[in-house]
Amino acid sequence: MNKAITEGINFMPPAFQLGLDVWSSGDGTPGSDTYDGAPNAAFVPADADFGGCLELQKTSALQKLRYVGQTPLLPGCYLQIKVRIKAISGNLPSVRVAGWAGGAGGAHVAGVTERTPAVTLTTYGDVVEVTGIVGSGNRGGVDMPWGRAALYGHFGLDLEGPSGGIVRIDDIEITDITGVFLRDMLSLVDVRDYGAVGDGVSNDSAAFEAADAAAGGRRVFVPEGSYFLGETVNLQSEVEFEGTVSMPVDKMLILTKNYNLPAYISAFGNEETAFRKAFQALLNGVDHESLDLGGRKVMITAPIDMQAAVPNRDSYSTRRVIRNGQLEAVDGPAWDTETFTSQATYDPANQRILTNVVNIANIPVGARVTGAGVGREIYVRSKNVGAGEITLNAPLYDAAGTQVFTFHSYKYMLDFSGFSSLSKFNLQNIEFQCNNTCSGMLLAPAGATFALFDCFISRPKDRGITSIGGGCQGMLIDGCQFLSAEEGANVADRTTIAFNVNANDVKLRHNRATNFRHFGVMAGQNHMILGNHFFQGDAVPNGPRTAGIVVVGTYASCTFAENYVDNCSFEWTNEQDADPDFTGGFSFSSMSITDNIFLSGEVAPWFSYIVIKPHGVGHFINGMTVTGNKFRSINGYIDRADRVDTSFSGLNYDRTKNLIFEGNMYHGVSIQSENPLRLEYEQTTVSDNWLIDTEGRLPFGAESRGVQSVVAQGPLTVSDGGIRYLTPYTQSQQGAGQEMIRLRWSEPVRGTVIATVRADK
Template sequence: MNKAITDGLLLMPPAFANGLDVWSSQDGTPGSSTYNGATNAAFVPSDQDFGGCLELVKTENTQKLRYMGETPILPGCYLRVTARVKAITGNLPTVRIAARAGRAGGSEVTGLVTTGPGVALTSYGEIVEVSAIVGTGDRNGVDMVWGTEPIYGHFGLDLTGNNGGVVRIDDIIIEDITSAFLRSMMDWVDVRDFGAVGNGSTNDLAAFEAADAAANGRDILVPAGTYRIAGNLTLENRTRFEGTLVMNANERLVLRRDFKFHDYCDAFGNDEVLAFKKAYQALLNFSDHESLDLGGRRIEVDAPIDMQAAVNNQTTYEVRRVIRNGQFNVVASSNWDTDTVTSAASYSANNPKKLTNVANVANIPVGSLVQGNGVGREVYVRDKNVGAGEITLSQELYGAPLNQTYTFKRFKFVLDFSGFTKISKFTITDVEIQCNGRSSGILLAPAGETFHLKDSFITKPMDRALTSHGNGCQDLQIDRCHFVSNEQSTLATQRVSQVFNVNANDAKIRSNRFQRFGHTMFLHGNGHVIVGNHLFQGDGSTDGPRVGGIIFTEPNLKTIITGNYIDNCFIEMSNEHDAKPEFSNEFSFGGLTITGNIFTANDVAPWFSWIVIKPYGPGHFIQGLSVTGNTFKALNGAIDRIEEVDTSFADLDYTRVRNVVFSGNTFNGIAQAAINPVTLEFDQVTNASTWTLNVADYLPFGGNARTVESVVAEGNIKNAAGQNIYHFPAVFTNAGTENNLVQLRWPEACNGTVVVTARVDKPV
């Protein structure tokens, strides 16, 4: 504040020469008695020291003199009231500046200091100056601290002590001395000047709001102290925090002018987690800022951050918001320990996403991983109904019995969005979550679209990097992120950590790096795009088994896998999230394009394959699978094939395979290439009317020889007499006991060479 605030305001009382009718002998309020015509008061026009002055005889124990005008008291202003007095005759009194504080409407504000220090008159004719400073803030040198409730004062003085003395009083002076406390060029306002106390208990909300209103572009200074803010506070101007704030969890602080995380840290005493919660709370409750920049700050986290509880008043949020540029570092604490509950429940394939008759359902946390017989991987508790004893599952169970005991494991996540009903358009970018083998990373909301994680690291998660327990993964986007497991030296088959799962459609997974997890991704739904990633899951074992990296749990995918580096793990297509896994008039395995990828394996068992189909029920087949332009390379030992069917539960129906393409691939260290359609040259050396051609080794997944596209003679076909024959053979597919041979039947025994193009499928 500075003197400009009071420019144009009338502060100085009128001189006594103008009349005594505005000078009260009481409290200065309208209607009170004045000294005009009083027997104990007179105007002296020519005092040798004062010129014109008031001569007053003390007749009351406290003889009051108050100017009846309302001198304004503005927030941040400091006024000095000064009077010069001398004793003439009689008893010598004590003199002090005094006042009455008034609020809007004219009533008195009580409970305030309304008098200045007293000065005793000790001799006659000696001029004594008394003064006092009144203002809104509790500053050194302020005699009367009034806060912001009074808006004016009736100022004057008191004479105390023995009666009977005569004094003369020079004209009273009231002047703005705000600049004595705040230099006129100061670029900030102090909340104390507007009544803030900073004792940790008094509600300073109104003082902060008043300071903000007066700042007008200047900074707000919050000096040392603890300021209780009981209510939501929005500050329009930049704020400097030397002191700290105390607020309830549901009370919001919005720093509108300069929304920066370090300011929230300053505001809450460098409690970084509390500062993050308050800043995030403001992010979702104010429209001026679309992102929270952590300023590169490292936040030490000793417990999961419940993102919905931090906001409190929001359960659904679908406006773009971003958290960027910082690090969460997990520190050791029992708060990260996994909660494990076992409970008996019933299951029916006719109600495939429900567990019913669930014992102890109230103690099963939402977001828990579900384990039990017939339960596929990455099945979670999406919701629960305690009253009905029911649990809603994120996925169906492929083979659960009618009744069994299930295990529910609730991992602890650094950023836990599960308390929301729905979150959409949320982005985390340039953030590292250092789980340090103690926690998991991010748990999504149960519903929402386009959650976007980009240019970030999730390092050493104990169980999961990112988990969806519902459909909050719809159109999930993960771009240019690094995921590093906490199980680097653990054998691949013994690792338990996984990167992420998807229960919905349209995930975009692009240009990420996934290092040595148990599994990298589980993808349900379809419409996924997996481009430019590097995932490697090898270990130091020789001829060791490997596990799936990219695992699809819905058979028909409408998905592309392009330009990835897939190292020591495989792509698996399954239908383990199907309560009725046998084929029943739905789309079967396919809709997948695998093109332009690099496949590598080191020191793996020869039966390892990079592309695996695992049907959980009979009757399924392949319909639409394209594997083109890839490079397959095995090091330190060859492998048998690049593709296989895992028949742990069922085999494929090879009589229904259609629209399969394996072409343009490069095979190194692979005993048998898979090609479809395959074109092979066959020599029939002995004369025979039936030629049996073995195309089986080349047909993907050991399927049937279902189609012959062409038969071309290379050179002459000759009969037993050595004569050229010009007949065309009859072609028979699905020959042999395993239906994987092709037969050519000629009208007579003959020999020669043919080039045959055969297929494992029907093209349409």
């Protein structure tokens, strides 16, 4: 690059023969004295070495010679000032190239170097060449780095040392030597050429943006050094970092052309800082919808507060993606779970509020709440310190009154809870390597369609994904693997949970989970749970098994289909009802369980694959389909595939409605449930009162609420062998458990019938 060629700029000052009125004995600024008519200066037209030259007698301690014209100093441009001089007589002075730095409005730019090292003249008549280089950047070989504030200079020389000597000076040359400072690849624009200092203190923001503006399609180069950027910097060019940058938390570095994590790691020299600043740019830049981690592993030493990384954003609802890399937790005290105990009061009429919370300021938002009558996955959604109130993500089923609660504050690799709302945020192809050191991620308290695609949540210490509010609305979890840190623990000793949800419309599809206490605890409605494989067994003979999926809430409107449920169960409960007794509504309703594989091995005989667990009295099944499933127990039979957990209450079988339980396959299951239930019954003695036992084969041990049909298989005969053509009337809900039916004939007969019995109406 040469501005004289490319832009026609003339840097060369006039020759001395054109007059000394443009050569100042001061700084060269307007009004300074010139050598025109000065007694100690004269033009010599014919010198043996120089031709025309200036003869100058040194008459002061510092004799200055400056061109009064303003030589432009452009960003990225480097000028060489060349002086050829020889001593003629008298005292021998020292000589150096010098200048005066001028800024906007003619102001002097203070604090910059304006002189080169001095050269002492030692012999009369010997020509000595003295040079100096001036430019905006602090580059190697630059004698006078003036930065971007200097717009021009008055250049010349200084004579120092004893006075009285006479020298002759050839015409001063100023040439553009920017090309000397260009790297081998001319496509690079060096930020130092635009005033970047790189001392870690000076604010180089303007220099970076100036270099970017001048790049014009070339790359911006940040050489070795530490560059402080005190303002937000938005670079449109591709940037290559050899040095590193530092910035305040609230200032952003936005790399448009090479927006990816490796570029930010090069820029900041620290993986965690780079991840934070890249995420900050993701939520503030408009040119990129995704942050590519570039396959890099980022070592995380402490929880990352994702909202604190973007302090100008309290909420966000534009689609953004982080993809393609690994985040790995480094063990340390920053991950230690904090536990607090506090007395508080719960009133079921105020379903999600704890009042009169002692030491509420110490209890963090996002902490899990435990105590008497507290269900699974209850969290602090928000708190009002002044009012002493905590808002929970869900009601408590039996905690009325005042008690001491325990609050567990787990530490998450990515903590989004600082956002008031976060929507349309995606994580793709990322492994969260928690190393039994931390949990995976904590969602914002509100927001829609948070999504994970093809991610690994590996060995979380406590939780994989935690929702403390509605930030899981419409969440998508597709093609992910959840790998427990408790694979070596027995089922009864496991505490970790892969994920929980509180809001509606979650799509859980084609995931795999291993050896958690629960794969998922899912409150809300309208979930689609499709094609997942989760297994939770151990090597304990006749051992207990926990639920893989827990659906919380009576009206579920849930589809559970084509899953592989391996050594665990599907549980349906209402443990998040503040008043768990049935007082109105639909009760346990709108559930479809179809075409799943249910497998267990070496389990206790009372284990079942589908469990309903009411927490209050009066509940009943009001719409449930269980079809096309494969139930198999190996290495020991189980009693039945379905049951009611009566730890708190049973079901009201009198109100069972719309229950379809058919087309399922059973292997290693003693009692094979159906509804409608087809029974073949043989009466060997004549009687007009046949009592037929359903043998517990109605689903969930239900009562016989009706007989759909009775068909004789062969003749009905009386005691003398005569054949009768009769139709009985039926009575349901017979026997002590009301699980039997009774056929009443007009006369005593014997024979075989097929009776179809229903547990519902």
